[in-house]
Amino acid sequence: MTDYRRRILDDLLDELADELPAIEIYGAKGVGKTATALRRARSAIRLDSDQERSLLAGDPERIRRLDHPLLVDEWQRFPASWDLVRRAVDDHVGSYLLTGSAVPTSAPTHTGAGRMVAFRMRPLSLAERGVETPTVSLARLFDTSADIDGSTEVGMPEYAEEITASGFPDIHDLSTRARTARLEGYVHAIVQRSFPEQGLVVKKPRTLRSWLTAYAAATSMTVTYSKILDAATPGEAEKPARSTVQAYRDVLDGLWILDPVPAWLPTRNHLNRLAKSPKHQLADPALAANLLGIDAGGLLSGADTRSADLREGTLLGALFENLVAQSVQVYAESADAHVGHLRTERGEHEVDLIVERRDGRIVAIEVKLSTAPTDHDLRHLHWLKQKLPDLVADLCVVTTGTYAYRRPDGIAVIPAALLGP
CATH class of the missing domain: 3.40.50.300 (P-loop containing nucleotide triphosphate hydrolases)
Structure with missing residues (x-):
């Protein structure tokens, strides 16, 4: 040990x-x-x-x-x-x-x-992987005296590598080829062994694999399950019954393979007309990358276009958000808080992650691939602060940049590698 x-x-x-x-x-x-x-x-x-x-x-x-x-x-x-x-x-x-x-x-x-x-217990967060020593504490963001400083050499190539490296401890440190084989074996074991152990024999493993792949393509999105099914079965007249797909989801939920970010539905304020759909994510973004057959180089080049209609932006952006969300979930449990996402019904406003403490105070987080977020990138955070001035403890944007600092408007800019519990 x-x-x-x-x-x-x-x-x-x-x-x-x-x-x-x-x-x-x-x-x-x-x-x-x-x-x-x-x-x-x-x-x-x-x-x-x-x-x-x-x-x-x-x-x-x-x-x-x-x-x-x-x-x-x-x-x-x-x-x-x-x-x-x-x-x-x-x-x-x-x-x-x-x-x-x-x-x-x-x-x-x-x-x-x-x-x-x-x-x-989730797969290894960025802090647990040891890619960098965190300098900003999520728990301290609920405290007005939180320090926002530090610098890191971790950049886009390293984040792409961490997305595909996996947070499973026995997989993370393997060679690229060995990791790919282990992740493929993990997915195979889910379909061939875990489903029967959970009382569901999959008659068409290829259909389940296709559905999982479409779900991976929808990472960090709130698209409907019917759209995911359509993407999994393009051109097929006879699609799996809704009950079959629901059975897939139930088993995958029970195996803790799905880890969607639930919609944040606050009870202590007057925000109305919020969407209730979860944000789709697998337990480990490396599983999504493996299902989609893409490596770190492919993510960086923007090579993947399959099922692009299920998501907005690049696959790298979606999986980077998955990596950050999975890490924030780990940090939030340590802070006795829970995590959701906010989206209005018509999509006029959305915030990637809302971390809420038991006292109702929240830290709102946007996740951006950019190294230097613009005012436009942060407009939804300003909107939320205006709507809930008494509940917002802090606003921050998690980036792929070098420095942690606080902007003149008060928003904390935090490289993903520098955020910890």
Whole structure:
């Protein structure tokens, strides 16, 4: 475990583990859940093993007898383990870490509300990858004294490389060819193994692959699912039924492969007529790039034009926003905040990311490929500040530039590599 990359979630676990008797870490397969949990566990039950499942089924008291903290790994493979942990917690026996890569096909008999606390682990954020030392804290942007400074040599070529390198820890540091093979194997495993494990046998794997590819082409957009289906099946008279596509989405959601940014629908202000559609994104922009068959060089050259009608702007811009959004989601959880996007119904105004704290205060973020955003780029941030002056804690634009600084109009300009938790 000497090569372990410390995760931002580690800080939360350090803070809360002694007070919480049971913590679930969930997320897509391969994001690093087990490695993080093992650093805190004294023993483990690996339920992706047939033998371990049989042992626990025949002797449920093992969950109490083994050394604690106890890791129950891939608990969804034996859903009864959830209730075994819950009852042990009720009886004040031991402490537990649970990891899960999918929503179980059969739900536990009790939710564990009030006993079990869950945190999502996403692929490595930019800060966790170590591409740069962040100088601007997302959490501090809620504080009027936030410092906005620092510089970086990370530029467009490095961001394109990080988009395709993947945030899966075991993939990120591989050679380009090995990464491509691993990502292709990841997609193949989802279609061929994960879907059947979730109770859905895909009769036409090619159709599912085409739908996933069209979804990837719609990254960072709010286009309708019917448009995504049309892009997946061009010229085909007999398209998959809506129920079939819904089943695809349900399984992919349950595997934590889809990670759309939900629409921000505030309850503490008077903004009206906001769109409710999510912004489409996969858990890792490298999956989208792999599905679309493009590498870092292709992104930089603007070579990809497939399904371009599903998005505005370049694919590089869409995937860069995906990379930033995925990182901001990681930082926001550390700040006890959640992330959405804002778009008015007619599209007159939109803000890429809204980070909202529990007190209702927000940080609004635009994501731009440019190194020096213009006044026109930031018009929606000014509009939002005018509409919600009491709720906006800060306005910022995340760029591919060199310097972090605050503009004369008060908007913070932050290179993506310099933003951290």
